[in-house]
Amino acid sequence: MESCNCIDPQVPADDLLMKYQYISDFFIALAYFSIPLELIYFVKKSAVFPYRWVLVQFGAFIVLCGATHLINLWTFRIHSRTVAVVMTTAKVLTAVVSCATALMLVHIIPDLLSVKTRELFLKNKAAELDREVGLIRTQEETGRHVRMLTHEIRSTLDRHTILKTTLVELGRTLALEECALWMPTRTGLELQLSYTLRQQNPVGYNVPINLPVINEVFIVAVRVPLLHLSNFQIYDWPEVSTRNYALMVLVLPSDSARQWHVHELELVEVVADQVAVALSHAAILEESTRARDQLMEQNVALDLARREAETAIRARNDFLAVMNHEMRTPMHAVIALSSLLQETDLTAEQRLMVETILKSSNLLATLINDVLDLSRLEDGSLQLEAATFNLHSLFREVLNLIKPVASVKKLSLTSHLASDLPMYVIGDEKRLMQTILNVVGNAVKFSKEGFISITAFVAKPESFRDARIPDFLPVPSDSHFYLRVQVKDSGSGINPQDIPKLFTKFAQNQSLTTRYPAGSGLGLAICRRFVNLMEGHIWIESEGIGKGCTVTFIVKLGIPDRSNDFKLPFVTKVPGNHGSTNFTGLKVLVMDDNGVSRSVTKGLLMHLGCDVTTASSSDECLRAVSLEHGVVFMDVCTGLDGYELAVRIHEKFTKHQDRPLIVALTGNTKKMTKENCMRVGMDGLILKPVSVDKMRGVLSELLERRVLFENV
Amino acid sequence: MEVDQMQRQCLDYTKSLFLEGFLDGQFVQLQQLQDENNPDFVVEVVSLFFEDSERLLNDLTFALDQKSIDFKKVDAHVHQLKGSSSSIGAQRVKNCCIAFRNFCEEQNIDACLSCLQQVKQEYCHVKNKLETLIRLEQQIVAAGGSIPTMEF
Numbered sequence: 001m002e003s004c005n006c007i008d009p010q011v012p013a014d015d016l017l018m019k020y021q022y023i024s025d026f027f028i029a030l031a032y033f034s035i036p037l038e039l040i041y042f043v044k045k046s047a048v049f050p051y052r053w054v055l056v057q058f059g060a061f062i063v064l065c066g067a068t069h070l071i072n073l074w075t076f077r078i079h080s081r082t083v084a085v086v087m088t089t090a091k092v093l094t095a096v097v098s099c100a101t102a103l104m105l106v107h108i109i110p111d112l113l114s115v116k117t118r119e120l121f122l123k124n125k126a127a128e129l130d131r132e133v134g135l136i137r138t139q140e141e142t143g144r145h146v147r148m149l150t151h152e153i154r155s156t157l158d159r160h161t162i163l164k165t166t167l168v169e170l171g172r173t174l175a176l177e178e179c180a181l182w183m184p185t186r187t188g189l190e191l192q193l194s195y196t197l198r199q200q201n202p203v204g205y206n207v208p209i210n211l212p213v214i215n216e217v218f219i220v221a222v223r224v225p226l227l228h229l230s231n232f233q234i235y236d237w238p239e240v241s242t243r244n245y246a247l248m249v250l251v252l253p254s255d256s257a258r259q260w261h262v263h264e265l266e267l268v269e270v271v272a273d274q275v276a277v278a279l280s281h282a283a284i285l286e287e288s289t290r291a292r293d294q295l296m297e298q299n300v301a302l303d304l305a306r307r308e309a310e311t312a313i314r315a316r317n318d319f320l321a322v323m324n325h326e327m328r329t330p331m332h333a334v335i336a337l338s339s340l341l342q343e344t345d346l347t348a349e350q351r352l353m354v355e356t357i358l359k360s361s362n363l364l365a366t367l368i369n370d371v372l373d374l375s376r377l378e379d380g381s382l383q384l385e386a387a388t389f390n391l392h393s394l395f396r397e398v399l400n401l402i403k404p405v406a407s408v409k410k411l412s413l414t415s416h417l418a419s420d421l422p423m424y425v426i427g428d429e430k431r432l433m434q435t436i437l438n439v440v441g442n443a444v445k446f447s448k449e450g451f452i453s454i455t456a457f458v459a460k461p462e463s464f465r466d467a468r469i470p471d472f473l474p475v476p477s478d479s480h481f482y483l484r485v486q487v488k489d490s491g492s493g494i495n496p497q498d499i500p501k502l503f504t505k506f507a508q509n510q511s512l513t514t515r516y517p518a519g520s521g522l523g524l525a526i527c528r529r530f531v532n533l534m535e536g537h538i539w540i541e542s543e544g545i546g547k548g549c550t551v552t553f554i555v556k557l558g559i560p561d562r563s564n565d566f567k568l569p570f571v572t573k574v575p576g577n578h579g580s581t582n583f584t585g586l587k588v589l590v591m592d593d594n595g596v597s598r599s600v601t602k603g604l605l606m607h608l609g610c611d612v613t614t615a616s617s618s619d620e621c622l623r624a625v626s627l628e629h630g631v632v633f634m635d636v637c638t639g640l641d642g643y644e645l646a647v648r649i650h651e652k653f654t655k656h657q658d659r660p661l662i663v664a665l666t667g668n669t670k671k672m673t674k675e676n677c678m679r680v681g682m683d684g685l686i687l688k689p690v691s692v693d694k695m696r697g698v699l700s701e702l703l704e705r706r707v708l709f710e711n712v
Numbered sequence: 713m714e715v716d717q718m719q720r721q722c723l724d725y726t727k728s729l730f731l732e733g734f735l736d737g738q739f740v741q742l743q744q745l746q747d748e749n750n751p752d753f754v755v756e757v758v759s760l761f762f763e764d765s766e767r768l769l770n771d772l773t774f775a776l777d778q779k780s781i782d783f784k785k786v787d788a789h790v791h792q793l794k795g796s797s798s799s800i801g802a803q804r805v806k807n808c809c810i811a812f813r814n815f816c817e818e819q820n821i822d823a824c825l826s827c828l829q830q831v832k833q834e835y836c837h838v839k840n841k842l843e844t845l846i847r848l849e850q851q852i853v854a855a856g857g858s859i860p861t862m863e864f
Contacts, residue, residue, distance in 0.1 A: 596761045596796035600738075603745040603753050635795075667798060689738050689798065692745065 018076055025069045032066025054101075054108055061101045064094040142263045145173045150274045159282045166275050170250065174264055178251040248272060320372060327368055334361045373526055384533050388560045389429040391483075392417060395456060398436050402452075406444055411452055411489075418457030422481070426558030431530045438523045439487050439551045447491025450548070459484040459554050480558045482536070488550045494542040502540060531555055583699055584609040587628050589660070591621040591645065592635040597688075601633060601665065604695050618645040625649055629660040631702060636664045636673065646680040661702055665690070674709060684708040715857035722848045723860045729845070734838050739801030743861055754849075758842050761800045765835055768793045772828055776821075786824065787816040793831070804834045 036059040043055060071087045149169045153162050167179045250268060252260070338358040346354060399415055406413040436454075443452045459482035461475060476482055494502070502524050531538040534555035542549035588610045592598040598614050605612045613629070615621035618641045625632055632649065636642030646662050653659035663684035664677045677685045686698055687710050701708045729735045746753040768789050775786050794809035808831045815823040849859045 594792055594795040594799070595764050596757060597799040599757050599760055600742065600745075600799040603742070603750060603757065606750060607745040607747060667795070689741070691737075691741050 022073060022076055025072050029066045029070040029073070032062050032069060036062050051108060054104055057097065057101050057104060061094070061097040064090060064097055068094050138261075138263055142267045146267055146270050146274075149173065149271050153271075153274055153278045157278075157282045157285045159279060162275065162278045162282060166271060170268065170271060173267070174250065174252075176250050176252060178249075180249045180251075248275075323368065324372060328365070331361060331365045331368065335365060370523070370526060384428040384431060384530075386426050386558065387429065388424050388426050390423060391421060391425045391557075392423055394429060394433055395436075395454070398433065398440060399454075401437065402440050402444060406452060409444065409448070411444060411447055411450060413452050413454075415454040416456070418455075420458050421456060421483070422458075422559060424560050425483075426480075426560050427534065427555070428530075432534070432555065432557075435527045435530050435553065435555075436485065436487075438527050439485075439553070442523065443487050443489035443491065443549075443551070447489045447548075450490030451488075452490075453488045454485065455488075456483060456485045458482070478559070479561070480556055482554050483557050484552065484554045486550060486552045488548065490548040493545050493547040493549050494540065495545055496542060499540050499542065527553070585611065586630045586699070586703075587611045587613070589613050589615060589621065589625055589629045589632045590634075591615045591618065591632065591642075592665070593617060594635070597635065601690070604690065604692060605633075607692060608696055608699065610699075618642075618648075621645055622648055622652070625652070625660060627653065627658060627660070631661045631663055631699070633663050633665045636666045636677070643676055643680045646677075646682050650681050661706060663698075663702065663708070678709070684710075686710050715852065715855050718848070718852050718855060719857055719860045722845070722852060725845060725848060729841055733803050734841055736801045736803040738798065740861075742801065743859075746859075755846055757800060758846065761796055761802070762839060764796050765793060765805075765839075768796075769828075769832055769835065772831075776825055776828060781819075781821060781824075783816050783819050787813060790816060802835075802838045805831060805838055808834050 039055060039059065043052075068087070068090045071083065071090050074083050075087060149166070152165045152169050156162060156165070163181055167181065170176065171179045248268075335358065338354055338361060341354050342351070342358065395415060395417055399413065403413055440452065440454060458476075528538050531553050534557070536553060536555035538551070538553035540549055540551050586609070588605055590598060590601050590605065590612060592601060592614075593616050595616070598616065602612045602614055613624055615624050621632070621634065622645065634642045634645060642664060646664075649659070649662055661683040662681070663686060664673075664682050665686050665688060666673060667688040674685055684698075684702060684707060686694075686708070690698070698708060726735075742754050742757055772786060772789050772793075775782060775789065790809050790812045794806055794813065797803075797805035797809060808827065812824065812827040812831060815827055852859060
């Protein structure tokens with residue numbers, strides 16, 4: 001555009017062109033004014049527009065351009081100077097603003113472009129996330145389905161319910177058309193259609209187990225592993241190397257275009273596993289319920305049997321208790337009075353009668369005792385006593401008891417005790433005696449002539465490889481040994497076939513009940529029980545009728561250990577011969593503060609031939625005691641004097657082997673007394689009153705063993 | 713009197729003493745200890761018993777007469793008496809002593825006093841009996857017989 005101050009002659013020929021230019025300028029101006037308005041309008045509308053300043057600038061630029069063009073309209077005619085000035089100002093401003101804008105755009109346009117790029121990027125990301133969320137949701141849903149299915153399956157332990165529920169829930173979750181379960185048959189070689197969803201009664205289709213794989217498009221088949229329990233006999237499958245399984249077939253609706261998705265297949269697999277576990281649980285529960293019911297029944301039966309047995313035992317015990325007391329009382333009366341009667345003056349005939357009465361009643365008493373003993377033995381309520389006793393004297397006594405009877409029958413009775421047989425043993429003396437007596441008594445009873453021989457020796461393990469008693473292998477040790485006693489007789493013998501019956505109760509050997517129908521037949525049974533209680537064996541050998549018989553038994557006896565065995569022996573069975581054992585020369589010292597007591601004890605010892613010194617106090621005793629004295633008897637009734645004295649005597653003779661033995665003589669039967677005596681180192685304890693025989697025994701014992709503690 | 717008769721009388725008397733509980737088996741032991749070496753054993757012991765017992769009884773009376781009784785001492789005396797009487801076989805005296813000791817433990821004065829009376833009585837009884845017996849035995853010995861022994 002040209003602007004000048006001169007008057008421009010208008011060329012009339014360009015009037016049309018000028019008109020067009022006029023119109024165009026007008027429209028341009030219009031546009032230029034309306035564009036910013038539109039911009040402002042739209043920016044106001046939009047929430048975010050970061051470049052307001054640019055907008056303002058751009059607005060200014062356009063407005064000024066528009067203004068320029070508008071003002072240009074006036075320049076087509078003759079215009080005043082003002083207009084020219086305004087025009088120039090407008091143009092200058094326009095130029096400034098447009099340059100500024102151009103510069104600004106250089107900065108802005110790269111930014112705007114990058115915004116666009118980011119927008120695109122974010123859109124892509126959003127799309128991706130959407131996809132992923134979709135996936136997660138699907139998985140979560142699958143999980144929920146599995147949990148729900150599992151819960152349904154596990155909520156019951158009934159097999160049918162489990163399977164039915166599985167099919168129903170699977171059908172529902174996966175919207176299946178059909179779902180079927182093929183279970184293996186009993187033979188394990190075929191699969192049988194067992195459960196279906198839609199069909200109510202599955203027909204018994206059987207399919208061999210090795211059918212090739214099924215069409216996978218609409219159908220999926222899942223192997224349901226069935227856990228095989230070895231002690232669970234419902235399916236008794238033969239030895240199979242592969243795991244046994246049932247087949248679950250799932251059919252998608254044929255009219256939909258659904259495909260099997262991976263997550264659905266996973267769901268089905270999980271469900272199949274759960275079903276297998278649930279089935280095995282159900283099976284275990286069934287089994288255990290059955291077993292429990294069985295056990296309960298058995299329990300009830302056992303309880304009943306036990307109560308019956310208890311009643312029977314109680315009845316038996318009551319009977320025995322009655323028998324024990326009621327029968328023994330009159331028995332004792334009869335025996336006692338009969339023996340008293342024997343002492344009085346009787347005619348020969350009367351004496352014979354009384355003797356028979358006595359014998360019979362003794363027999364009866366023995367019978368009662370035997371029966372009672374045996375019952376107690378069978379009960380298991382009989383317990384052996386364990387005390388130390390003299391084995392040799394036991395045999396001597398048996399011999400003494402049997403000798404008279406044997407000599408009447410003119411049987412020769414010999415006994416042989418092995419030299420290594422211990423003198424003192426621990427065991428039940430009374431019962432051992434009873435056993436030996438019974439055996440020897442039987443031998444005497446059943447022998448009319450000849451000999452009876454008793455041998456006793458220590459059983460050696462080598463001699464035990466005995467076919468008669470195969471399981472018995474006694475091993476002696478430091479604390480016990482096995483005593484073997486053999487009683488041989490030359491009597492009537494026994495038929496070998498009858499031998500086993502001998503030990504049974506009440507069975508009499510019929511062929512022998514001639515001369516002496518005495519004996520109830522219980523004897524050997526009792527013997528056997530006793531021998532068994534003593535952890536031993538008893539057996540009989542006989543070559544036949546008329547050839548005699550040998551009874552052997554082995555029992556376990558303890559060996560007393562001197563250092564820690566308190567129950568050291570005391571010989572009460574000093575044989576009744578009053579021949580004075582020679583104690584002459586034995587110097588003893590008696591310490592007792594009671595004068596009467598002292599003289600009695602002195603008299604006692606002097607009667608036995610000792611050389612007695614007395615002392616009436618501990619001091620006197622200490623002064624008097626010397627190595628010449630063999631024994632010091634001291635009374636410990638009076639307080640602790642005696643104990644202290646013992647200690648002091650020990651002190652006096654510590655260095656000497658042959659110090660006098662210190663023996664306490666007391667009427668005090670407290671247990672502490674014995675312990676106290678042992679503690680202070682006394683060698684013995686004897687209870688008052690002391691008879692001559694007792695003192696004799698005591699002295700011989702003391703001198704032999706150098707220790708003697710009487711049982712308090 | 714005939715020796716036999718005297719012996720039988722002695723035996724019967726001794727038996728009665730046993731049956732009435734004055735003496736027990738211990739006395740028999742004492743009799744057994746009497747032999748040629750020790751012909752007066754029984755008499756000696758019996759005399760010793762008399763002396764001892766009388767002394768003890770006096771001590772007991774004295775002790776129980778005190779204002780404050782020393783039960784330990786009383787017990788000790790009774791213990792001695794018990795010892796002597798059991799050594800000789802004076803059964804009743806011994807039993808009395810046992811009861812006496814229990815009361816001493818309980819420190820029951822009245823019971824002790826009554827027990828003392830009882831012991832004295834029993835002692836007198838048994839002393840008379842023993843003296844009679846010894847006299848009988850001495851008569852037998854004097855007549856040339858031997859003292860019959862009891863089978864107990």
